[in-house]
Amino acid sequence: xxxxxxxxxxxxxxxxxxxxxxxxxxxxxxxxxxxxxxxxxxxxxxxxxxxxxxxxxxxxxxxxxxxxxxxxxxxxxxxxxxxxxxxxxxxxxxxxxxxxxxxxxxxxxxxxxxxxxxxxxxxxxxxxxxxxxxxxxxxxxxxxxxxxxxxxxxxxxxxxxxxxxxxxxxxxxxxxxxxxxxxxxxxxxxxxxxxxxxxxxxxxxxxxxxxxxxxxxxxxxxxxxxxxxxxxxxxxxxxxxxxxxxxxxxxxxxxxxxxxxxxxxxxxxxxxxxxxxxxxxxxx
Numbered sequence: 001x002x003x004x005x006x007x008x009x010x011x012x013x014x015x016x017x018x019x020x021x022x023x024x025x026x027x028x029x030x031x032x033x034x035x036x037x038x039x040x041x042x043x044x045x046x047x048x049x050x051x052x053x054x055x056x057x058x059x060x061x062x063x064x065x066x067x068x069x070x071x072x073x074x075x076x077x078x079x080x081x082x083x084x085x086x087x088x089x090x091x092x093x094x095x096x097x098x099x100x101x102x103x104x105x106x107x108x109x110x111x112x113x114x115x116x117x118x119x120x121x122x123x124x125x126x127x128x129x130x131x132x133x134x135x136x137x138x139x140x141x142x143x144x145x146x147x148x149x150x151x152x153x154x155x156x157x158x159x160x161x162x163x164x165x166x167x168x169x170x171x172x173x174x175x176x177x178x179x180x181x182x183x184x185x186x187x188x189x190x191x192x193x194x195x196x197x198x199x200x201x202x203x204x205x206x207x208x209x210x211x212x213x214x215x216x217x218x219x220x221x222x223x224x225x226x227x228x229x230x231x232x233x234x235x236x237x238x239x240x241x242x243x244x245x246x247x248x249x250x251x252x253x254x255x256x257x258x259x260x261x262x263x264x265x266x267x268x269x270x271x272x273x274x275x276x277x278x279x280x281x282x283x284x
Contacts, residue, residue, distance in 0.1 A: 010067035010099070010106045018198040019059045020191045025182065029056075032180050033064045037150040042131055044116075044178035046158045050233020053157040053184045054114055060155070061110035069103035073156075074115025079126040083139055083146070095141035104130065108151035116156040116174065124174055130154070131177035154178075186234060189215045195234075200241035206250055210237050213254075213282045217275060228271050232258055250283050 035041055045053040054070065061068035076082050084097040103109045119127070129137045135148040156178060187195060193211035197204055214237055220226035236257050243253035259279070264272040 010069050010103050010109055012065055013058050013062040013068045015062040016055075016059050018195060019055070020187055020195045021056070021059070029060055029182070030064070033060065033066075033153065040131075040133070040135075040179065041153045042178045042180065043153065043155045044158060044175065044181045045155060045184050046181065047184035048186075048231050048233075049159045050231065050235050051184050051186050052234050054112060055234075056184060057110060057112040057155040057157065064110075066153070067103070067106050067109040068112070069099060069106075069109060070112045070114055071100045071103070072115070073113045073123055073127070074118030076123050077120055078122055080141070082123070082126070084141060086141070097139075097142060101139075101142075101146050104146055104152060105149050106152070107149040108153075109149065110153045110155055113154060113156040115159060117158040119174075124171060128173065128177065131174075186214070186218065186231075192234065192237070196237055196241045200238060200245050202241050202244045206244055207241065209250060209283050210240060213258075213278060216278055216282060220274070227274065228262070230261055230271070236261070251279055254279055254283070 029043075032041055032043060045056060047053055058068055058070070060066075071082060073082065080086070082098060082100045084095050084101065086093060086095055088094070100111075103111050113127070116127075126137055129135075130146075130148055131154060136145040138145050186192065189211045192214065193204075193207040196202065196210055197207035200207075214232040214234075217228060217232045220228045221231055240250075240253045240257045243256060244250055248256075259272060259275055262271040262275045264270045267273065
């Protein structure tokens with residue numbers, strides 16, 4: 001049996017006034033959002049880890065005043081991890097449907113399928129009928145079909161490229177369900193600095209130093225002929241800026257956010273040593 005509980009509506013995220021997006025992308029994504037109900041609107045956002053794909057999905061929902069829900073599909077193992085939970089009450093078993101189910105059944109909701117390229121085959125098999133013309137999936141524990149409500153937009157994020165280290169092959173059957181595909185990359189250096197300053201309230205100088213450091217380290221990634229295997233993400237820069245805003249100096253802040261993510265094997269030739277050298281040269 002399913003448990004009768006009072007549902008809490010899926011919230012509309014606040015509009016991020018500091019978000020930076022180029023005019024062409026804003027126009028195209030806005031057009032997708034404005035496609036009339038009754039048509040499938042599945043969007044795939046592809047790019048390196050930490051470049052802001054999930055932020056883009058959340059911003060889009062807020063910009064268009066749509067309910068928004070983030071489903072960590074890449075971390076789920078079995079469908080029930082997403083669909084709900086089993087329990088026992090007064091000696092009887094029950095099944096409580098999840099917020100994911102509620103989001104799917106909320107008209108106009110933007111449902112972000114985070115790290116869809118990491119999904120297990122079982123999760124993909126559950127998602128496929130939701131993403132195509134069927135628009136529904138049978139949930140045995142609920143003894144009913146969960147149906148995609150009118151106007152729901154599925155926005156999936158995928159970490160693809162040299163930074164992607166998934167467990168399962170990103171099936172073409174899944175990719176084909178996403179009619180609209182956008183490549184997401186890091187902001188230009190000046191735009192990233194402005195965003196960091198606006199969002200975290202640090203000085204223009206510190207924001208520019210962080211953006212310059214990130215651009216320098218990203219240029220050293222191995223896929224571009226460099227020696228680093230990881231990218232500095234926008235979220236790491238924001239975390240660094242948040243520390244700086246509390247009074248921590250920029251180099252100390254970086255040792256708590258960016259530096260630990262790089263390998264220190266190899267001594268003076270290690271990735272971490274290269275990063276520390278760049279921090280010294282750029283940030284002093």
